[in-house]
Amino acid sequence: MHLLRKLGFYLVALWAAVTLNFFIPRLLPGSPVDAVLAKLALRGPVDPGTRRAIEIMLGADDDTPMIQQYFAYLGGLFTGDLGISVTYFPTPVTQIIAQSLPWTLVLVGLATTITFVIGMVLGTFAGWKRGTWLDSLIPATTILQAVPYFWLALLFIYVLAVNLDLFPISGGYNPSMVRPAFDYPFLSNAVYYGFLPALTIVLSSLGGWLLGMRNMMVSTLSEDYILTAEAKGLSPRRIMVMYAARNAMLPSVSGFAISLGFVVSGSIIVESVFSYPGIGFTMLQAVNNNDFALMQGLFLIITVSVLAANLVVDLLYGVIDPRTRARG
Amino acid sequence: MAQTQSQTPSRLRAALGRALTPSLVIGAGLVLAIVLFGLIAPFFVADPNAVDNAGMHGPSAQNLLGTTQTGQDVLAQLAWATRGSLLVGVIVAFLALFLSAFFGILGGYLGGWLDEVFSLFTNVVLILPGLPLMIVIGSYVQQRGLLLIAIILAITSWAASARVLRSQTLSIRNRDYVQAAKIAGEKPHRIIAVEILPNLLPVMSSGFVFALITAILGEAGLSFIGLGVNGTQTWGSMLFYAQNGQALTLGAWWWFVPPGLMIAVLGGGLSLINFSIDGIINPRLRNAPKQLKRVKQAGKQAEQEQAERAEGDTGPDERDETSGHDPDQEEVAV
Numbered sequence: 001m002h003l004l005r006k007l008g009f010y011l012v013a014l015w016a017a018v019t020l021n022f023f024i025p026r027l028l029p030g031s032p033v034d035a036v037l038a039k040l041a042l043r044g045p046v047d048p049g050t051r052r053a054i055e056i057m058l059g060a061d062d063d064t065p066m067i068q069q070y071f072a073y074l075g076g077l078f079t080g081d082l083g084i085s086v087t088y089f090p091t092p093v094t095q096i097i098a099q100s101l102p103w104t105l106v107l108v109g110l111a112t113t114i115t116f117v118i119g120m121v122l123g124t125f126a127g128w129k130r131g132t133w134l135d136s137l138i139p140a141t142t143i144l145q146a147v148p149y150f151w152l153a154l155l156f157i158y159v160l161a162v163n164l165d166l167f168p169i170s171g172g173y174n175p176s177m178v179r180p181a182f183d184y185p186f187l188s189n190a191v192y193y194g195f196l197p198a199l200t201i202v203l204s205s206l207g208g209w210l211l212g213m214r215n216m217m218v219s220t221l222s223e224d225y226i227l228t229a230e231a232k233g234l235s236p237r238r239i240m241v242m243y244a245a246r247n248a249m250l251p252s253v254s255g256f257a258i259s260l261g262f263v264v265s266g267s268i269i270v271e272s273v274f275s276y277p278g279i280g281f282t283m284l285q286a287v288n289n290n291d292f293a294l295m296q297g298l299f300l301i302i303t304v305s306v307l308a309a310n311l312v313v314d315l316l317y318g319v320i321d322p323r324t325r326a327r328g
Numbered sequence: 329m330a331q332t333q334s335q336t337p338s339r340l341r342a343a344l345g346r347a348l349t350p351s352l353v354i355g356a357g358l359v360l361a362i363v364l365f366g367l368i369a370p371f372f373v374a375d376p377n378a379v380d381n382a383g384m385h386g387p388s389a390q391n392l393l394g395t396t397q398t399g400q401d402v403l404a405q406l407a408w409a410t411r412g413s414l415l416v417g418v419i420v421a422f423l424a425l426f427l428s429a430f431f432g433i434l435g436g437y438l439g440g441w442l443d444e445v446f447s448l449f450t451n452v453v454l455i456l457p458g459l460p461l462m463i464v465i466g467s468y469v470q471q472r473g474l475l476l477i478a479i480i481l482a483i484t485s486w487a488a489s490a491r492v493l494r495s496q497t498l499s500i501r502n503r504d505y506v507q508a509a510k511i512a513g514e515k516p517h518r519i520i521a522v523e524i525l526p527n528l529l530p531v532m533s534s535g536f537v538f539a540l541i542t543a544i545l546g547e548a549g550l551s552f553i554g555l556g557v558n559g560t561q562t563w564g565s566m567l568f569y570a571q572n573g574q575a576l577t578l579g580a581w582w583w584f585v586p587p588g589l590m591i592a593v594l595g596g597g598l599s600l601i602n603f604s605i606d607g608i609i610n611p612r613l614r615n616a617p618k619q620l621k622r623v624k625q626a627g628k629q630a631e632q633e634q635a636e637r638a639e640g641d642t643g644p645d646e647r648d649e650t651s652g653h654d655p656d657q658e659e660v661a662v
Contacts, residue, residue: 013452146595151588265459287467299460
């Protein structure tokens with residue numbers, strides 16, 4: 001029952017994303033055709049026939065009722081048809097997404113996992129040693145959290161890449177040295193290029209995890225069962241890890257949804273700063289070229305990935321916290 | 329009568345003293361300084377868009393923060409950008425507060441199917457990634473006014489605090505005084521306004537501060553990729569022009585460091601304020617350090633007394649801990 005409810009929620013969220021994706025371009029003022037025409041007009045006078053050509057190119061020449069278009073769109077999604085990119089004409093959108101998705105998945109996935117682990121461990125200690133000098137470190141992490149992702153990225157590029165020449169300024173790998181393949185030269189090169197983007201994401205999202213965990217630790221440590229555990233004479237380490245941290249972690253795990261949205265949003269801009277060949281960078285190129293099919297395909301794939309990651313975390317949560325299973 | 333009059337001010341002062349933590353004072357100071365800068369400085373600086381033939385150069389007596397690639401004064405731009413960013417932030421924070429209060433409190437109080445629908449809606453909005461949605465909307469609209477950007481930012485940022493407000497409302501709804509008001513025949517809107525809202529104020533103010541940070545960061549991100557408000561200077565748009573003007577490779581740190589620093593300092597100040605609000609909402613966080621010190625002192629005292637009594641002889645309980653087999657330790661290692 002609990003599982004069905006969860007799956008139902010994700011289906012509703014998926015439907016909402018798909019529907020938003022369909023209606024945003026059709027209900028907002030200004031059509032994609034106007035946007036492309038406005039861009040062309042900057043370069044010189046536009047031929048009257050151009051409008052018709054662009055309409056056909058973007059599929060805006062459709063006179064069928066909107067509800068019919070909607071179902072045609074849903075059908076297209078099921079067959080994996082997301083349209084054709086204008087930027088990389090005539091490559092299908094799905095192919096471009098397939099090229100850029102692995103970069104982002106690895107970058108954001110690894111960075112988020114690292115951040116989560118560091119945040120939980122440090123938060124556990126900060127909560128355990130509450131009232132000591134560690135407390136004075138907490139405000140520092142929140143200031144780090146208030147730093148915009150992309151500004152931190154700019155600083156890293158300026159100091160570490162431009163001035164000290166330790167890391168590359170942009171890109172995902174060095175195309176003149178290695179080719180994408182599953183071998184050591186390519187992977188090590190990719191790690192070298194991905195280090196600064198990952199560091200940016202880790203540093204700017206660490207504060208939230210750390211603070212949340214620390215506050216939950218402080219709350220949990222004043223529970224009666226902690227006192228009981230102390231009275232039983234259990235070792236402090238066991239109390240800290242098995243009694244306090246295990247319970248204090250739960251809100252952090254269930255808060256994964258909110259934070260992942262933030263991380264993905266932040267990584268889009270980080271990718272654009274580093275020209276990292278992932279989803280975010282591709283999305284901004286689509287924006288700059290008025291490539292609406294690509295943009296919407298990317299929005300869809302980002303949303304689906306976030307939903308999928310949350311579904312996995314939710315299912316894991318049932319394993320971690322037996323109470324959720326009992327309730328259902 | 330005379331007694332209560334003399335008591336109230338001192339009690340007020342005590343409450344104020346408890347609320348005025350160092351973090352609140354520092355945070356409020358930082359925020360106030362930036363707000364004043366945004367309000368006053370634009371009247372005293374030169375035209376932020378005036379182009380100068382001197383081109384880009386570093387900080388000097390004439391241009392305290394140097395100039396951009398086209399010779400525009402960075403300090404003047406920063407002053408106007410501060411005003412623009414704060415304006416967007418405040419508008420968005422109020423919109424988000426209203427939305428979260430509407431969906432959170434109303435759903436939580438009325439319950440039933442309305443609550444189901446509202447919380448489903450809240451959770452869906454919460455889980456959809458905000459920035460990609462903003463990018464898609466922002467790129468379709470060519471004329472991006474201040475209000476449009478504010479609305480886009482607000483509809484993607486209210487959900488988290490609506491969820492907090494709902495759970496708080498759920499717990500307040502069942503308290504005795506709310507039940508009493510219901511039995512006394514009070515109307516729902518009056519119960520919400522008089523009995524529930526005052527108790528939610530700390531949570532709502534914390535949510536407002538949080539929304540302000542999110543809004544300013546979100547606007548900066550949107551402007552940084554060139555999808556911000558048309559024709560308005562903000563911290564994000566300054567960074568956008570700095571990035572496009574090769575400020576990084578040319579080493580023009582005076583161009584891209586100040587706007588980001590302003591965001592970071594403002595965000596840090598607002599978080600410090602939120603810390604103290606958190607301390608007021610959750611006294612456990614505030615009292616924890618003091619309590620721990622007390623426990624430590626008591627422990628030290630007990631140790632001393634024990635040492636004096638035992639006089640060199642190890643107590644039996646201490647031996648137990650070191651030599652006895654402890655199954656717990658192994659479990660931890662696994």
